[in-house]
Amino acid sequence: MSEYRNVLLIGRTGQGKSSLANLIVNDEKNFEEGGKFDEVFEKGNGTLSQTKKTQSKKITLKIEVGGEIKDVKYQIIDTVGFDDTTLSKREVLIEVAKACKKVKEGINQILFVCGEKLTPQEIDAYNILRRVLFDEKLDKDITKYITIIRTKFDNFDDEDSCKCDIQSLIENESSAIVEMIQSCDERVVHINNPPINVKGKEVQDLININKKICKSARKKVIDHLATCEDAYKPGSLDEINERIGCLLNENKELQKQLEELQKEYNILREQLNKSRDTEERPKEMSFSQDIFNEFERRMEENELKKKMDEMMKKIDEIKKINKRK
Numbered sequence: 001m002s003e004y005r006n007v008l009l010i011g012r013t014g015q016g017k018s019s020l021a022n023l024i025v026n027d028e029k030n031f032e033e034g035g036k037f038d039e040v041f042e043k044g045n046g047t048l049s050q051t052k053k054t055q056s057k058k059i060t061l062k063i064e065v066g067g068e069i070k071d072v073k074y075q076i077i078d079t080v081g082f083d084d085t086t087l088s089k090r091e092v093l094i095e096v097a098k099a100c101k102k103v104k105e106g107i108n109q110i111l112f113v114c115g116e117k118l119t120p121q122e123i124d125a126y127n128i129l130r131r132v133l134f135d136e137k138l139d140k141d142i143t144k145y146i147t148i149i150r151t152k153f154d155n156f157d158d159e160d161s162c163k164c165d166i167q168s169l170i171e172n173e174s175s176a177i178v179e180m181i182q183s184c185d186e187r188v189v190h191i192n193n194p195p196i197n198v199k200g201k202e203v204q205d206l207i208n209i210n211k212k213i214c215k216s217a218r219k220k221v222i223d224h225l226a227t228c229e230d231a232y233k234p235g236s237l238d239e240i241n242e243r244i245g246c247l248l249n250e251n252k253e254l255q256k257q258l259e260e261l262q263k264e265y266n267i268l269r270e271q272l273n274k275s276r277d278t279e280e281r282p283k284e285m286s287f288s289q290d291i292f293n294e295f296e297r298r299m300e301e302n303e304l305k306k307k308m309d310e311m312m313k314k315i316d317e318i319k320k321i322n323k324r325k
């Protein structure tokens, strides 16, 4: 077993990974009035992606084990954000693979850091992560190694608000979000981790308020980490690289197929428009027009595979209509 419990921080750009890394590695007393908060991991301003390379720090945390306080060694690994504005998906995945190299002895926890809103990109990132880091055959086993951290959550100290939030995610959001939450056994930890190194005049009061909030959030995160004793051993870096390669090739192939289908779609659409100009629209036509409208809406979404399957289906339907005419 590794000497260190490895904690990997992953997620979309600007959601608070580096801030969370700082929250964990700073000692509790640094969050008290007069305490010196150390910004080990450089954090961004939320709009531009900040972390360009995997960074890590080894620390010792005081953890309660069976009623006793023990020193436990941790390595906190902060990674490049998915959806990075300046790095390509390939570069981001390679950076994540490098992070895996640091944890070849085992990952205790992956903290998947999300902000207030769970976006389709986030879910994409989560699924890519699952496929790249974990051998899919072991998919069932990985759930206990992933926790979703919901940052910027004001009422994180109120258990009911947190429960309510999970419930509303499950009830109101898309099936992809439900799958994401259920895939990690609904393990979501809410925190608020507002900035402490605030610059400007007369900000001391704000800093002290934020420090108090952060101290409480830190306790919540550390208490959670204390419960994560087991480690998942990822495959070799070669295996992970191979999976990244497959994924990127697969995406390229899908993109190519999508472009071809798009051409076919444009031709059919043209035909449909022409026939609409010259003759009265048969009943099925209005149905296919709806399909087109819906289709165009979907075009904007980045759900490559789903989009392609649906496109094939719709093209078949239009072909059938054209044949009948």
Ligand SMILES: Nc1nc2c(ncn2[C@@H]2O[C@H](COP(=O)(O)OP(=O)(O)OP(=O)(O)O)[C@@H](O)[C@H]2O)c(=O)[nH]1
Pocket: 011, 012, 013, 014, 015, 016, 017, 018, 019, 020, 042, 043, 044, 045, 046, 048, 049, 050, 051, 052, 079, 080, 081, 082, 113, 151, 152, 153, 191, 192, 193, 194, 195
């Ligand atoms: N109020 C509040 N602000 C937060 C919280 N977490 C992060 N922030 C702010 O959000 C901005 C981005 O935070 P980062 O920690 O740099 O985000 P990141 O995920 O590391 O971003 P990348 O390195 O670009 O991937 C910073 O201005 C943080 O101060 C939070 O829980 N509450």
Ligand SMILES: [Mg+2]
Pocket: 017, 018, 019, 042, 043, 044, 050, 051, 078, 079
């Ligand atoms: Mg960062």
